[in-house]
Each structure stands twice: as structure tokens, then as C-alpha cells.
Amino acid sequence: MEVENKHIIIKHAIDGLPTESDFELRSTPLVLSVAQGSKEVVVKNLFLSIDPYQLNRMKTCSSSQKTFAAAARIQPGQRIDAFGVGKVVVSGNEEFERDDVVVGLLAWEEYTVVRPGTTLTKVDPHEFPLSYHVSILGPSGLTAYAGFYDICKPKKGEKVFVSTASGSVGSLVGQYAKLSGCYVVGCAGSKTKVDLLKEKLGFDDAFNYKEEPDLKSALRRYFPEGIDIYFDNVGSAMLDAAVANMNLFGRVALCGAISEYTDAGKRAALDMVDVIYKRITLRGFLALDHLNLYAGFISSTSDHLRHGRMRAVEDISTGLESVPSAFAGLFRGDNVGKKLVQLTSL
Amino acid sequence: MEVENKHIIIKHAIDGLPTESDFELRSTPLVLSVAQGSKEVVVKNLFLSIDPYQLNRMKTCSSSQKTFAAAARIQPGQRIDAFGVGKVVVSGNEEFERDDVVVGLLAWEEYTVVRPGTTLTKVDPHEFPLSYHVSILGPSGLTAYAGFYDICKPKKGEKVFVSTASGSVGSLVGQYAKLSGCYVVGCAGSKTKVDLLKEKLGFDDAFNYKEEPDLKSALRRYFPEGIDIYFDNVGSAMLDAAVANMNLFGRVALCGAISEYTDAGKRAALDMVDVIYKRITLRGFLALDHLNLYAGFISSTSDHLRHGRMRAVEDISTGLESVPSAFAGLFRGDNVGKKLVQLTSL
Numbered sequence: 001m002e003v004e005n006k007h008i009i010i011k012h013a014i015d016g017l018p019t020e021s022d023f024e025l026r027s028t029p030l031v032l033s034v035a036q037g038s039k040e041v042v043v044k045n046l047f048l049s050i051d052p053y054q055l056n057r058m059k060t061c062s063s064s065q066k067t068f069a070a071a072a073r074i075q076p077g078q079r080i081d082a083f084g085v086g087k088v089v090v091s092g093n094e095e096f097e098r099d100d101v102v103v104g105l106l107a108w109e110e111y112t113v114v115r116p117g118t119t120l121t122k123v124d125p126h127e128f129p130l131s132y133h134v135s136i137l138g139p140s141g142l143t144a145y146a147g148f149y150d151i152c153k154p155k156k157g158e159k160v161f162v163s164t165a166s167g168s169v170g171s172l173v174g175q176y177a178k179l180s181g182c183y184v185v186g187c188a189g190s191k192t193k194v195d196l197l198k199e200k201l202g203f204d205d206a207f208n209y210k211e212e213p214d215l216k217s218a219l220r221r222y223f224p225e226g227i228d229i230y231f232d233n234v235g236s237a238m239l240d241a242a243v244a245n246m247n248l249f250g251r252v253a254l255c256g257a258i259s260e261y262t263d264a265g266k267r268a269a270l271d272m273v274d275v276i277y278k279r280i281t282l283r284g285f286l287a288l289d290h291l292n293l294y295a296g297f298i299s300s301t302s303d304h305l306r307h308g309r310m311r312a313v314e315d316i317s318t319g320l321e322s323v324p325s326a327f328a329g330l331f332r333g334d335n336v337g338k339k340l341v342q343l344t345s346l
Numbered sequence: 347m348e349v350e351n352k353h354i355i356i357k358h359a360i361d362g363l364p365t366e367s368d369f370e371l372r373s374t375p376l377v378l379s380v381a382q383g384s385k386e387v388v389v390k391n392l393f394l395s396i397d398p399y400q401l402n403r404m405k406t407c408s409s410s411q412k413t414f415a416a417a418a419r420i421q422p423g424q425r426i427d428a429f430g431v432g433k434v435v436v437s438g439n440e441e442f443e444r445d446d447v448v449v450g451l452l453a454w455e456e457y458t459v460v461r462p463g464t465t466l467t468k469v470d471p472h473e474f475p476l477s478y479h480v481s482i483l484g485p486s487g488l489t490a491y492a493g494f495y496d497i498c499k500p501k502k503g504e505k506v507f508v509s510t511a512s513g514s515v516g517s518l519v520g521q522y523a524k525l526s527g528c529y530v531v532g533c534a535g536s537k538t539k540v541d542l543l544k545e546k547l548g549f550d551d552a553f554n555y556k557e558e559p560d561l562k563s564a565l566r567r568y569f570p571e572g573i574d575i576y577f578d579n580v581g582s583a584m585l586d587a588a589v590a591n592m593n594l595f596g597r598v599a600l601c602g603a604i605s606e607y608t609d610a611g612k613r614a615a616l617d618m619v620d621v622i623y624k625r626i627t628l629r630g631f632l633a634l635d636h637l638n639l640y641a642g643f644i645s646s647t648s649d650h651l652r653h654g655r656m657r658a659v660e661d662i663s664t665g666l667e668s669v670p671s672a673f674a675g676l677f678r679g680d681n682v683g684k685k686l687v688q689l690t691s692l
Contacts, residue, residue: 260618272600276603280629
């Protein structure tokens with residue numbers, strides 16, 4: 001059987017704020033069959049992950065491209081790989097059979113041919129909503145878990161600040177922090193988000209950073225005893241303000257710098273004298289270096305979900321054609337929680 | 347017996363580049379006796395340590411003063427504590443007797459009355475020059491040792507960059523790095539210093555940063571395979587350039603930021619996207635948090651000295667009245683190696 005496989009491409013490198021017009025929906029025919037013994041698996045994609053970091057792969061020449069493998073750069077016209085969950089349509093790999101539900105690196109397209117060497121994992125399609133395998137039980141979840149537990153090394157009673165706290169990672173960091181007995185304040189960019197943090201996600205407090213002309217004094221108000229842990233998703237001025245309010249031996253997990261992704265001129269201007277005397281550690285990390293935590297992450301987070309101790313916050317658009325606006329919306333702060341695109345139902 | 351105890355004070359807070367005229371030599375009478383059971387010890391000071399960080403304690407209101415104990419601030423007119431080595435003149439403490447040679451927190455003065463609660467340690471006056479107990483076997487040595495081994499966690503073959511490499515700490519970091527099988531490049535501010543690094547201290551290479559208009563490309567030249575460890579003593583532009591040239595999982599020990607001490611407007615503007623993707627760790631530290639390493643530091647460094655595997659680089663001025671120019675000179679780059687003032691011979 002042959003289908004028209006729709007996919008999303010970038011028309012050109014994107015160096016500023018992305019807009020819908022930077023993208024194009026294309027279609028190519030795909031034969032739904034694989035050669036026996038080829039180990040290939042054709043997956044019909046159900047939910048695709050929409051993540052800010054992808055923008056760094058779309059730039060003309062970003063530092064991440066230099067340091068990432070060169071292969072990580074997305075060329076105009078090329079398929080765009082992305083994490084997702086899907087259903088096996090046809091399999092030339094004995095580990096998978098038709099109708100298995102799998103998660104792994106798919107792409108912004110309707111069908112993905114997964115070649116040998118790409119990790120694909122079967123999941124139980126019944127216990128949790130399928131989207132959870134892309135959000136709270138997927139890379140965003142592992143990023144939050146590894147960053148909070150392994151990089152921040154929290155102790156009970158410590159004061160934790162999270163930026164983009166209603167985002168895919170921040171919303172989970174805050175919940176892990178509460179489960180660890182920490183005091184947690186988040187910031188976000190709208191009243192709706194702030195309310196979500198305080199009323200649904202158990203944050204001790206939250207504020208709208210757009211209403212704070214002076215971030216340093218805002219943080220002084222929210223943390224009269226100082227910040228022990230800052231989980232940074234934004235970089236630049238917020239990072240400066242957090243460091244200025246940190247306690248001795250404070251830890252900063254550098255997870256993202258979304259304010260710098262669309263404007264390379266925006267930079268934090270850290271007071272290094274402060275960093276030295278307060279013995280602060282700032283550490284950049286990526287979840288993929290912490291796969292040793294994966295089993296513990298899945299079992300504990302599943303358990304928290306089963307007992308209602310955590311909740312997934314998801315923001316789902318429908319149809320592959322919604323990918324460009326879903327992606328561009330990340331940089332306008334449109335999303336509340338993990339941004340996903342749902343292509344079809346199981 | 348009563349003596350005139352000369353001491354150095356600051357006349358006012360110092361917020362920019364310090365000059366000799368910011369200081370004054372004063373004198374107060376001191377009776378060389380202690381009450382029995384008082385536990386006090388009067389020390390005649392022999393060598394006093396002259397360190398850049400003291401400037402942070404002399405400012406009107408620096409971040410270090412907020413985060414340090416308030417007591418760390420040096421008030422105009424007040425005695426200025428500093429590490430040193432001296433000889434016991436009279437002791438009300440059974441642990442010390444007259445003529446013992448001791449190291450500890452003394453002050454920029456001729457005699458220091460050491461009160462109970464201040465750590466004073468007896469040293470063997472015969473094995474090494476007394477000045478070594480303030481330099482290579484003193485706080486500068488521990489700073490280099492703890493920063494390099496505990497913060498940078500070097501592996502054999504790694505590429506190490508050291509700034510202010512001919513200074514009190516940098517000159518030792520480079521030597522420890524060579525002893526650990528690393529490739530080491532240092533930067534300094536004069537040809538004499540660069541020659542010292544290459545010819546006497548065993549650095550693999552060294553350069554004069556004043557002759558490099560573009561620090562990033564200079565470091566690219568000296569580290570074609572990238573930097574694994576940067577031992578930062580200067581902050582600002584050099585820190586940016588080092589991070590831009592770092593390898594994956596690079597480590598930065600933030601030891602000092604001398605370029606920022608005299609100009610709070612000078613800041614590093616780190617590319618956080620780079621820091622994240624390269625998973626770089628930046629960590630501020632002070633030697634006093636690493637006293638658990640003290641015994642190992644002393645025994646291994648003494649052993650290196652005995653076997654000629656390390657050398658102390660010292661820059662010694664004579665007489666208490668030379669303290670202001672010795673101190674101001676640190677910020678002009680006058681010193682080569684550890685700056686000390688010798689008050690008298692043993």
C-alpha cells in the first residue's frame with residue numbers, strides 16, 4: 001500500500017523569532033512495506049513533541065551546531081526528527097509487530113520509517129494517556145527529573161526557583177521539588193499560568209515576570225531567605241537576578257535559555273565575584289547524559305501519577321499542519337505545559 | 347616591655363583601582379605581655395600575605411560583603427587581617443611557647459595579638475624557607491590544590507588553561523596540572539612572565555594576553571583540540587573566550603575575577619546556549635571549604651618540593667611600609683608569583 005506522507009520542513013535557516021511562514025507542509029509518497037530482514041519499522045505517528053531547542057538546530061550557524069554533531073543541524077527541505085509516540089504499521093524487525101505502540105525519535109511527519117540504530121521502545125498503551133509518553137514520561141520528564149535530582153541535588157526545606165514554570169519541564173521540576181519537601185516559587189508570563197502553578201501544581205508561590213520591572217527585587221520579595229536552587233529555562237536577565245538572590249552553595253541547573261534562542265545578543269552578565277564568594281555552581285546539562293536515571297525516573301514518576309501526586313500539563317494541537325504554529329507559539333509563550341501535536345487517534 | 351606596633355589601615359573605602367595614598371601607616375603602643383590563662387599569643391610577624399581578594403573587603407558595599415559575614419568588611423582605621431608567618435614572642439596558651447614559628451591569620455602590622463579561636467599552627471622552621479608557609483604551602487597553595495583537584499577533577503591528557511598563570515595561585519595550578527599529565531597553557535601580562543611559565547615552570551605554552559586583540563582566536567590557536575579545564579583568576583572577557591573554546595563536559599574553576607574587582611561594570615557575557623550544549627560546569631570556590639584536603643595538600647606538595655618537582659615563585663617586598671605599594675601593584679600586574687611582605691628575619 002502506498003500513502004501520501006505529509007511532513008514539515010523549514011524553507012530556510014531561521015535566525016530570529018520563528019513564524020509559521022518559515023515552514024512548509026510537503027508530501028511524498030511512501031510505500032507501507034519493508035524488506036524482510038531490513039530491521040526497518042514503519043510507524044504511524046500519533047503524538048509529536050514540539051520543543052524550543054529545535055530552533056537551535058534551524059539556525060544558520062549556532063554554537064549548538066558547532067558542538068552538537070554536525071548531523072544535528074536541520075537543513076532546509078530536510079525531514080525534522082522529533083520525539084514522538086506512534087503505532088507500528090509494518091515491521092521488518094522481530095522485536096516489533098504491527099499495532100505495537102512505540103516511543104522514540106520519529107519526525108514531524110505522518111509516517112516515520114525507523115531505521116536500525118534508532119532506539120524505539122514499546123509502551124503499554126493502556127495505563128496512561130499515550131501523550132504522557134512524550135511529556136511527563138518522555139524526554140521533558142527525564143530532563144526535569146535528571147536536572148532537579150542530579151544537577152540540583154535538593155535537600156528538604158531548600159528554596160527552589162523555577163523559570164518558565166508552566167512549561168514542559170518547569171511544571172514538572174516544581175512538582176518534583178514539592179515532593180522533595182522544598183519551598184518552590186515559579187515564574188511565568190501570564191495570569192492563567194501563574195494561577196495554574198499555585199492552584200493546580202502545588203507551587204508555594206508564583207509570579208508573572210512581565211509585571212515585574214525589577215527582577216532582582218521581585219525575587220528578594222519571593223525569597224526573603226534567599227534561593228538555594230535555581231532551575232533555569234530562560235537565561236539572560238532572569239539568571240542574573242536569580243544569582244544575585246542566591247544563598248551560599250547555591251546550585252543553578254542550566255536547562256534552557258529560551259530568551260537567548262531568538263536573540264543571540266541577549267546575555268546574562270553574571271557577577272562572578274558574587275558567584276565565587278557564594279560558591280555557586282552553574283551547570284549546563286542535557287537529559288541524554290542521564291539515561292542511567294531512566295528506570296528510576298519512569299518507575300517513580302509512574303507511581304506519582306498513579307497516586308495522584310503529580311499531574312501532566314499538556315497543550316495539544318491537532319493535525320500535522322498545526323506544527324508550525326505550535327512551534328512558533330512556544331516563543332510567544334502561547335503554550336501552557338508540554339506542547340504536543342496529535343496527528344490521529346490510536 | 348612596650349613596643350610601638352606599626353600597622354597599615356585604609357583611610358576610606360576603596361571602590362576603584364587602589365593606590366598607595368588610600369593607605370596609611372599608623373603606630374600604637376603594645377605591651378608585650380599576656381595575662382596568664384588568657385590563651386592569647388603575641389606574634390612578631392615575619393612574612394605577610396598580600397592578596398587581591400582583600401580589595402573586595404575594602405569596598406563601600408560589594409556583593410562579597412553582603413554574602414561574607416559582615417565582619418569580613420574592613421573599616422577605615424581598622425587593622426587588616428591577613429595570613430602570615432611569625433614568631434611567638436609571648437604566650438598565654440600552653441600549646442605555644444616563645445620562639446615557636448607559627449602560621450595563621452595575623453594582620454598587616456608588626457605584632458599581632460592572636461586571640462583564642464583563631465587557628466594558629468606551628469611549623470618546622472628548618473625544612474623550607476619560612477615564606478613558603480604563606481605561599482606554596484599556605485592558602486595560595488591550598489587554593490590551587492583544591493581548585494584544581496577538587497573542582498576541576500583533571501584526567502591525564504586533558505587540556506588545561508590557566509589565567510594570571512604567573513600569579514600566586516596560577517603558577518601552582520599549572521605545576522599541579524603538569525604533574526597530573528595534562529597539557530597546560532597559561533596567559534600572563536608580560537614577556538618576563540610568559541618566559542617564566544615556559545622556561546621555569548614547565549608550562550607547555552604561554553602567551554601575553556595584552557598582545558592578543560582577539561582572545562577567542564588566540565585560545566583557538568593555543569588549543570586546536572579545545573580546552574577541558576579552565577582555571578579562572580580574571581573573569582570577564584577571558585572567561586567568555588575560554589568558554590567559547592571549551593570541549594564537551596568542560597569544567598571552569600572560578601577562583602578569582604581580578605579584572606572585575608576594580609571595575610564592577612566589567613562582566614563576562616557567557617553564551618548560555620553554548621554552556622548548556624557543551625554541558626559546562628562553572629563553579630565558584632574558596633579554599634576554606636576544602637580544609638578536608640589540607641593534610642594531603644601539605645604532604646604531597648612538600649614531597650614535590652623536596653624532590654624538585656615543584657617550585658615556589660615569590661615576589662617579596664621588605665618592610666611594613668611597603669604593604670600599600672605591594673597591594674596596589676597586584677592590580678597593575680607588578681608581581682611575579684606570590685606577593686609577600688617580609689618584615690624581619692627570623
